[in-house]
Amino acid sequence: MAEKKMIIDGVECPFTDERNVLEVAKNNGIDIPSLCYCENLSIYGGCRMCLVENERGAMDAACSMQPRDGLVVYTHSEKVLESRRTTLQLLMSSHRAECLTCEQSGKCKLQEYAHRYNVEETPYSENTYSRERLDVSSPCITRDPSKCILCGLCVRMCAEVQNIGAIDFTNRGKRAFVAPGFGKMLSETHCVGCGQCAAVCPTGAITINRQIPQMWDMINDKSKRVVVQYAPSVRTGIAEEFGMPADTPVTGKLVTALRRLGVDVVYDTNLSADLTILEEATEFLEKVKTGAKLPMFTSCCPGWIQHVEHAHPNLMPQVSTAGSPMEMFGAVIRQQFKDEDVYSVAIMPCTAKKFEAKRPELEKDGKRLVDLVLTTDELIRMIKAAGIDFANLPDSEPDDPLGDYTGAGVIFGVTGGVTEAVIRYVLNDASPNTLQTIAECGVRGLDGIKAFEISAGDLKLRIAVANGLGNADKLIAKVESGEEYFDFIEVMACPNGCIGGGGQPPASNARKAERCKAIFKADEACELKIPQQNPAMKYIYDELMEGRAHELLHIHYPLHGHHE
Amino acid sequence: MEQIDFKVIDGILEKYDCDSSKIIAIMQDVQEKYRYLPQPALSYIAEKVGMSESKLFGVATFYGNFSLDAKGKYVLKVCRGTACHVRKSGTVLQALYEATGMNEKQSSSDDGLFSIEIVSCLGACGLSPVVMVNDTVHAQMTPDKAKELIEELRAEGA
Numbered sequence: 001m002a003e004k005k006m007i008i009d010g011v012e013c014p015f016t017d018e019r020n021v022l023e024v025a026k027n028n029g030i031d032i033p034s035l036c037y038c039e040n041l042s043i044y045g046g047c048r049m050c051l052v053e054n055e056r057g058a059m060d061a062a063c064s065m066q067p068r069d070g071l072v073v074y075t076h077s078e079k080v081l082e083s084r085r086t087t088l089q090l091l092m093s094s095h096r097a098e099c100l101t102c103e104q105s106g107k108c109k110l111q112e113y114a115h116r117y118n119v120e121e122t123p124y125s126e127n128t129y130s131r132e133r134l135d136v137s138s139p140c141i142t143r144d145p146s147k148c149i150l151c152g153l154c155v156r157m158c159a160e161v162q163n164i165g166a167i168d169f170t171n172r173g174k175r176a177f178v179a180p181g182f183g184k185m186l187s188e189t190h191c192v193g194c195g196q197c198a199a200v201c202p203t204g205a206i207t208i209n210r211q212i213p214q215m216w217d218m219i220n221d222k223s224k225r226v227v228v229q230y231a232p233s234v235r236t237g238i239a240e241e242f243g244m245p246a247d248t249p250v251t252g253k254l255v256t257a258l259r260r261l262g263v264d265v266v267y268d269t270n271l272s273a274d275l276t277i278l279e280e281a282t283e284f285l286e287k288v289k290t291g292a293k294l295p296m297f298t299s300c301c302p303g304w305i306q307h308v309e310h311a312h313p314n315l316m317p318q319v320s321t322a323g324s325p326m327e328m329f330g331a332v333i334r335q336q337f338k339d340e341d342v343y344s345v346a347i348m349p350c351t352a353k354k355f356e357a358k359r360p361e362l363e364k365d366g367k368r369l370v371d372l373v374l375t376t377d378e379l380i381r382m383i384k385a386a387g388i389d390f391a392n393l394p395d396s397e398p399d400d401p402l403g404d405y406t407g408a409g410v411i412f413g414v415t416g417g418v419t420e421a422v423i424r425y426v427l428n429d430a431s432p433n434t435l436q437t438i439a440e441c442g443v444r445g446l447d448g449i450k451a452f453e454i455s456a457g458d459l460k461l462r463i464a465v466a467n468g469l470g471n472a473d474k475l476i477a478k479v480e481s482g483e484e485y486f487d488f489i490e491v492m493a494c495p496n497g498c499i500g501g502g503g504q505p506p507a508s509n510a511r512k513a514e515r516c517k518a519i520f521k522a523d524e525a526c527e528l529k530i531p532q533q534n535p536a537m538k539y540i541y542d543e544l545m546e547g548r549a550h551e552l553l554h555i556h557y558p559l560h561g562h563h564e
Numbered sequence: 565m566e567q568i569d570f571k572v573i574d575g576i577l578e579k580y581d582c583d584s585s586k587i588i589a590i591m592q593d594v595q596e597k598y599r600y601l602p603q604p605a606l607s608y609i610a611e612k613v614g615m616s617e618s619k620l621f622g623v624a625t626f627y628g629n630f631s632l633d634a635k636g637k638y639v640l641k642v643c644r645g646t647a648c649h650v651r652k653s654g655t656v657l658q659a660l661y662e663a664t665g666m667n668e669k670q671s672s673s674d675d676g677l678f679s680i681e682i683v684s685c686l687g688a689c690g691l692s693p694v695v696m697v698n699d700t701v702h703a704q705m706t707p708d709k710a711k712e713l714i715e716e717l718r719a720e721g722a
Contacts, residue, residue, distance in 0.1 A: 165616025171625045181621030182603055189618070 006071040019043075021062040021073060022050055032075050033084065033113050035091075035202045036151035037063040039509060040495065041160055044152050048087045049113065053077045084117050093124040094174070095203065096146035103142075104204030107506075110149060111203075130177045137185035139358055140193030140351040140502075141206055143167075145177045148205035154178060154197035161495060163470035164307070166191040178205075192306040192469070194493045195351030195375075195502020208351055208503060212378050212385075218343045218371075219262040225340055227265040228258055229329045230347040230379075232273060233413030233498035235522060236515035237349060237376040237505050238383075242390040246507075246514035249521055252395020257383050258347075259396065268398045269346070270409030272329035273421070274531035275540065276300060277408055279553050280322035280418075281425040284488060288459065293318055295464070295479065295486040298418050299555070300324040302356035303493025307469050309559055312476060316559035323555045325412060326353060327362055330369030331552040332402065335544040345372045347379050349413070349501030352493065361555050375503025404536040407523035414519045415467035415497030416443045416450060419490045423463075424530045426456045435529055446496050446509075446516060449475055451486070465490045467497050568604050572597060577612050584613040587623060591630060599635040599679075633671035636679040638717050641696040645685030653693035657682065659707035660695070663714035677721050678714070 005012045006024060013028040020043065025032045036047035043063050050062040052073040059079065074080060091110060099105050113119075135143035152169065155178060159165040166189040170179050180189045198206040218224050239248040251268070258266045284296050299305060299320040308316050323331070326346045333344050346353065350373075356362065357370040374382075383390055397403055408424050411417035420443045427434055442452030443463070448471040451464045464486045466472040472491040478484040494501045499515040507515065528534060541549055576593045580586040590613070594605050601624050610617045624630045642657045657680070661667060664678045672679045688694050691703035695710070702713060 159616060159619070165618055168616065168618035168622040169626070170618075170622055179618070181606075181616075181618040 004067070004069040006067055006069065006073070008073055009075055015067045018067055021052065021065040021067050021071070024067045025062065025075060030075055032062050033109075033116070034063055035109055035113075035149060036153060038153055038156075038200055041153065041156040041200075044156065047091075047149070047151050049084060051080060051083050051087075053080050059083060081117065084113070085119055088114055088117060088119045089122040089124070091149045092119065093122045093126075094128045094130070095149055096127070096129040096144075102147070102204045103207040103210065104147075104201075108204060109202035128174055132177045132179065135179075135185050136209075137187035138191060138193055138209070139354045140209055141186070141195055141198050142209055143179075143186060143206050144204060145179065146205075147203045148178055149203055150176060150178065151202060152178070153200040153202065154206055157196045157200050158191075161468050161470050162192075162194060162196060162493070163473045164190050164192065167197070190307075190310040192303040192310070192493060193352040193355045193502075194303040194469075196494060198351070199500075199502050199504075199506040208375055208377060209354060210378050210381075211354075211372060211374060212382055214372055215345065215374055215378075215382065218345070221343075223341060224343045225264045225337065226262070226343045226345060227267070227333050227337065228263045228345045228347060229267045229269045229272070229326070229333070230254060230258070231269045231326065231349055231413065231498065232410050232417075232519065232522075233349040233501060233504065233515070234347050234376045234379070236413060236499050236518040237507075238380060238390070239518070240507075240511065240514075241380045241505055242383075244391055246511055247518040247521060249518065249525060250390075251522060252397070253390060253393040255398055256393045256396045257388055257390055260388055260393075261382055261386055263345075265399050267329060267333070267402050268405050268409075269325045269329055270405030270412075271398075271402055271534070271536055272325040272332060273409030273412040274406055274534045274537065275328045275332070275553065276322055276325045276412075277418075277421045277425050277531040278537065279328075279549075280320045281422045283320055283322060284422065285426065288461075288487065295489045296320055298490045300412065300418060301492045301494075301498075302350065302352040303469065304472065304491045305557065306352070306355070307472070307493065309557070311473070313559050315476070316557065317561050319557075319560070321554040321556055321560060323553050324356065325409075326356070326373075327369055327555060328553050330357075330362065331364060332540060332544060334364065334367055334369060335546070335552070336402065343372070344368070344370050345374060346370050347374050347376065349376050349498045349504045350494075351375060351502040353503070359557075361557055364552060376501075377503055377505055380505065401539055402536055404528075404534050405526070406528035406531055406534050407526035408529060408531045409534075410522045410526060411519055413498045414516050415446060415492050416465045416490065417497065417519070418492075419443050419463055419465050419488065421531065422488070423454055423456075425532065426461075428530065428532060430529045430533060444520075446513065448495070451484070461487045463488045463490075467492045467500075468495045469493050568598075568602055568608075570608060573605055573608055577609065582613050584615050587613060587615065587620070588627075591620075591624065595630060599637075599639065600631040600633055602634075603632070631671070634676075636672040636677050637721050638677060638697050639679045639681060641681050641683045641686065643684075643686045643688075643692070643694045643696075644682050645689065645692075647689035648685075648693040651692045653705070655707050656693050656695065656705045656710050659710040660714065663711045677718065 003014050005014050015024040018024045032050045034050040036044045045061045045064040051059045052062045052075050055072045130145040132145040235251045239250045240246040297319045353373045357373045362369045408421035449466050466475045496512045500512050580590050606620050610620045664673045666673050686694050693705045695702045695705050
């Protein structure tokens with residue numbers, strides 16, 4: 001079959017199965033502006049920024065236009081540019097622009113387009129932005145309707161990808177705004193705080209709850225010992241923000257940067273990811289042996305935990321009680337520094353971790369296990385604020401004696417990683433052949449749902465991996481109807497797992513694929529591959545846990561039911 | 565707040581096969597029953613048809629025909645379309661407010677008998693000015709006729 005081509009701005013642009021003209025243009029190096037389109041969501045066609053002109057002078061939205069062989073469009077004709085300016089002026093006439101102090105400044109698409117298309121002022125005297133109140137009820141994200149341009153990306157993300165629908169359009173016409181129903185605040189809905197709405201928001205209408213000032217206060221308080229742990233996927237979201245390719249290994253630079261910010265002790269959450277595997281895999285094998293109800297679900301993702309509590313309370317007893325890596329390192333840090341005045345900080349790719357850290361269950365011996373959660377995004381801002389030339393930093397290592405980790409911990413950062421680490425632990429064989437077999441068993445890749453089978457001795461295990469809560473719900477429906485059986489199910493709330501977390505710099509699918517590569521590069525760089533090999537494990541269990549490993553490393557949420 | 569009989573809601577849901585694509589018809593039936601959309605009923609329906617509460621709230625606030633506030637036993641729709649306006653429907657509206665002791669901010673009168681709604685056109689311009697009481701049309705209204713109407717309804721409704 002002959003190659004299909006359309007003509008964009010007089011240039012022949014080949015295409016195959018792109019879903020719209022916007023994507024064809026993008027793949028051919030032409031950036032058509034849009035505020036309401038996202039490659040992973042349904043097409044809305046509401047913002048009118050992507051209008052293009054055809055041969056007859058008619059205008060249509062490129063996001064809603066099917067590519068056709070021989071189709072001719074113009075993306076920067078006089079008419080198109082004029083229309084873009086008018087659209088921007090109309091949007092700006094109902095947007096509270098406070099760009100100097102806005103959280104989103106510099107990342108705001110409306111701001112970027114206003115500059116790009118030379119919109120100097122709006123001809124409308126009165127700004128009709130929404131006067132609905134600011135929603136600061138969630139510990140994870142803040143909702144500011146006065147900056148909303150009604151693109152609906154957050155609404156579609158929450159409903160289509162996460163299957164939650166915490167927010168939707170309310171009212172109509174100029175009184176329309178996006179909010180939870182019945183005048184509720186986010187904390188009164190089934191919002192899990194995943195932050196995916198903030199990741200797609202083109203303006204500052206939904207932003208991460210940033211806590212950078214608290215961090216500076218603690219760093220500058222010399223009476224506090226600031227101990228920081230950083231999660232596996234954090235190392236994948238930073239390089240791109242400092243002009244390096246997304247798959248550049250920057251773990252060493254990250255450690256150096258944290259020390260230069262003034263942090264006293266730096267640890268890699270990979271260590272406690274190893275710990276999570278030991279606890280979780282042991283629990284799993286025990287469940288298999290005793291004939292407990294399966295599948296067992298993973299427990300590291302706080303968005304997923306909240307989703308179970310809201311939508312599948314009956315499944316909670318099947319969710320592992322192993323604490324998340326963040327929780328476990330929190331407990332280890334408290335044991336390591338016993339009576340010292342330690343301020344425990346976790347750098348996470350995740351907005352929901354801010355909620356997890358505040359849960360009553362994450363307090364042991366009268367102390368919070370984690371005092372503060374900062375997202376990757378917040379760390380990047382701090383590095384920039386400190387004027388650190390990140391790209392040219394030398395490498396350094398996390399502190400001893402808790403600085404060791406294995407490749408099994410690193411891969412937690414991507415969907416399927418926890419499962420792969422569990423399989424490595426269960427097979428207990430670090431030979432390249434076995435590792436290769438595991439890598440090719442179906443556990444890797446960024447698909448929303450993966451299902452496969454592995455053999456461990458005489459055990460045959462059916463395993464599934466889901467990312468995105470909508471995918472998790474689909475999987476659960478199949479399990480509950482009896483259509484499918486699984487022994488083990490991993491769920492990460494965010495699409496593609498933590499590399500695409502709501503606390504990471506927002507990224508396209510292509511960018512996330514690069515981050516996935518970065519994770520496996522980091523795994524390859526690790527000499528040790530399976531958690532059993534981590535020399536720090538012995539130290540933790542023998543010296544730090546004082547026989548309280550189960551008590552300190554497991555979290556029993558209320559719906560887990562009774563426990564010993 | 566009014567007690568919701570969820571059996572009634574179940575009956576309505578059954579009539580429409582609990583189908584989310586028939587949500588507007590479901591909501592219309594609920595509104596017919598209660599004269600407004602009580603929040604507990606909407607939350608219940610959301611769960612049954614598998615839609616989010618925020619989506620249902622969005623639908624309910626999008627259409628002017630749906631009301632989330634409790635309405636009176638008699639819903640008075642006062643036409644303020646062009647023809648009715650020219651024939652002084654404004655004075656009729658004013659008379660209705662006075663006779664019911666209401667103002668434009670209230671969704672129903674204190675005794676729970678009346679709600680007054682302003683509508684753009686009832687499509688009966690030849691009968692202007694027009695007031696509808698639930699499903700009954702009252703033609704060629706005047707302030708005096710409006711006051712009489714309220715007295716009659718009050719006697720009937722008490």
